[in-house]
Amino acid sequence: xxxxxxxxxxxxxxxxxxxxxxxxxxxxxxxxxxxxxxxxxxxxxxxxxxxxxxxxxxxxxxxxxxxxxxxxxxxxxxxxxxxxxxxxxxxxxxxxxx
Amino acid sequence: xxxxxxxxxxxxxxxxxxxxxxxxxxxxxxxxxxxxxxxxxxxxxxxxxxxxxxxxxxxxxxxxxxxxxxxxxxxxxxxxxxxxxxxxxxxxxxxxxxxxxxxxxxxxxxxxxxxxxxxxxxxxxxxxxxxxxxxxxxxxxxxxxxxxxxxxxxxxxxxxxxxxxxxxxxxxxxxxxxxxxxxxxxxxxxxxxxxxxxxxxxxxxxxxxxxxxxxxxxxxxxxxxxxxx
Amino acid sequence: xxxxxxxxxxxxxxxxxxxxxxxxxxxxxxxxxxxxxxxxxxxxxxxxxxxxxxxxxxxxxxxxxxxxxxxxxxxxxxxxxxxxxxxxxxxxxxxxxxxxxxxxxxxxxxxxxxxxxxxxxxxxxxxxxxxxxxxxxxxxxxxxxxxxxxxxxxxxxxxxxx
Numbered sequence: 001x002x003x004x005x006x007x008x009x010x011x012x013x014x015x016x017x018x019x020x021x022x023x024x025x026x027x028x029x030x031x032x033x034x035x036x037x038x039x040x041x042x043x044x045x046x047x048x049x050x051x052x053x054x055x056x057x058x059x060x061x062x063x064x065x066x067x068x069x070x071x072x073x074x075x076x077x078x079x080x081x082x083x084x085x086x087x088x089x090x091x092x093x094x095x096x097x098x
Numbered sequence: 099x100x101x102x103x104x105x106x107x108x109x110x111x112x113x114x115x116x117x118x119x120x121x122x123x124x125x126x127x128x129x130x131x132x133x134x135x136x137x138x139x140x141x142x143x144x145x146x147x148x149x150x151x152x153x154x155x156x157x158x159x160x161x162x163x164x165x166x167x168x169x170x171x172x173x174x175x176x177x178x179x180x181x182x183x184x185x186x187x188x189x190x191x192x193x194x195x196x197x198x199x200x201x202x203x204x205x206x207x208x209x210x211x212x213x214x215x216x217x218x219x220x221x222x223x224x225x226x227x228x229x230x231x232x233x234x235x236x237x238x239x240x241x242x243x244x245x246x247x248x249x250x251x252x253x254x255x256x257x258x259x260x261x262x263x264x265x266x267x268x269x270x271x272x273x274x275x276x277x278x279x280x281x282x283x284x285x286x287x288x289x290x291x292x293x294x295x296x297x298x299x300x301x302x303x304x305x306x307x308x309x310x311x312x313x314x315x316x317x318x319x320x321x322x323x324x325x326x327x
Numbered sequence: 328x329x330x331x332x333x334x335x336x337x338x339x340x341x342x343x344x345x346x347x348x349x350x351x352x353x354x355x356x357x358x359x360x361x362x363x364x365x366x367x368x369x370x371x372x373x374x375x376x377x378x379x380x381x382x383x384x385x386x387x388x389x390x391x392x393x394x395x396x397x398x399x400x401x402x403x404x405x406x407x408x409x410x411x412x413x414x415x416x417x418x419x420x421x422x423x424x425x426x427x428x429x430x431x432x433x434x435x436x437x438x439x440x441x442x443x444x445x446x447x448x449x450x451x452x453x454x455x456x457x458x459x460x461x462x463x464x465x466x467x468x469x470x471x472x473x474x475x476x477x478x479x480x481x482x483x484x485x486x487x488x489x
Binding site: 049050052053054057058061062065066069070073 | 149150227230315320322
């Protein structure tokens with residue numbers, strides 16, 4: 001039990017750090033989704049199934065959808081790094097996904 | 099310089115929280131209110147899921163306030179983003195796989211969402227979770243086919259009527275001599291689908307309201323103008 | 328296989344997770360240079376706060392707060408914080424959507440999402456509308472930061488700089 005929760009906590013903290021450090025915004029939103037999923041697993045371990053269900057549906061599903069839609073509408077949606085030296089966010093020709 | 103100060107602030111905040119947090123006796127929550135609710139809930143409310151009886155029974159007014167906050171948020175998003183201009187550039191329609199998948203997923207998600215809402219007083223789940231799944235069910239076809247629109251009038255009607263139903267059930271409890279939002283009707287047998295009085299009806303209203311509100315919010319976000327960077 | 332001795336307790340791990348999330352979120356809110364990162368950091372801090380609330384109601388050897396059968400003798404974890412977190416999560420997504428909508432408006436008005444550029448333009452706008460000269464920043468020597476050019480973006484009504 002301790003090992004499982006320690007692994008989940010490590011995943012959570014890594015995902016949280018990655019969400020702030022990734023240059024690519026899509027990857028950052030994806031790591032927030034991973035964080036929510038790990039958190040819902042932790043809620044199951046903590047015997048809070050209702051909260052786990054809400055977190056899985058809202059945090060990993062709807063919140064990621066809202067953020068991804070926001071990225072799309074803000075013109076930040078970019079899956080591939082065309083140029084690794086520049087910040088992907090200031091790339092003028094925002095590349096559309098296929 | 100500023101970064102160093104901010105990192106120091108973060109480290110200090112973490113240390114402070116850790117010192118405070120380790121003062122608590124973890125795993126032995128005093129649970130004064132919780133104990134009372136746990137012993138009284140099966141007789142007073144009759145729901146197998148104690149969390150549901152807390153959300154809708156003992157803290158029903160909190161839930162009403164939460165719905166009000168959600169309504170305010172979705173109204174504010176509509177106000178900020180404004181109405182869609184017909185000249186706005188749209189995303190292209192997606193391929194046949196996504197469209198077929200979206201059409202296949204929608205009825206399944208509807209069934210799952212309604213199941214979760216209606217069994218909220220028996221199993222984990224309820225109006226909030228099921229409502230979110232309903233919103234996803236209505237929004238997936240829009241994602242697969244961006245040229246279609248959700249009907250805003252229908253959404254607002256569902257939202258308004260379910261919100262009114264929640265308050266009316268609460269007022270009915272008040273009229274029949276109880277407290278606001280006190281569960282009415284027959285308690286039934288714990289564990290049956292038709293038990294816990296008006297709780298399933300309240301959760302149905304919550305679920306429809308949350309679903310319609312979030313779907314409308316997503317539709318507003320999706321219909322906003324894409325700004326080129 | 329000989330595992331290293333596990334003398335860290337479960338509560339230390341869980342509290343580290345909750346406080347780690349809160350601290351990472353707070354640091355992100357303060358340090359982020361891009362407005363969208365601030366929204367992400369807000370979501371992270373909120374997740375940490377929710378975890379902390381659920382932790383406060385945990386009990387050893389207790390079952391989940393759902394009645395199996397008719398007897399209710401077994402100890403349960405505290406249902407009240409769980410009910411609060413349930414509503415907090417749903418409110419969180421509403422707040423997040425509102426923040427995304429506001430970010431869209433910022434992008435439309437100012438044409439950028441960079442925090443320092445937004446702050447500068449905001450101060451210039453406020454000073455312009457109030458009819459006073461912008462005060463210099465305390466970090467930079469006076470005169471180093473000129474006002475942004477007026478026609479950098481399409482001018483919007485009410486945002487004229489003197």
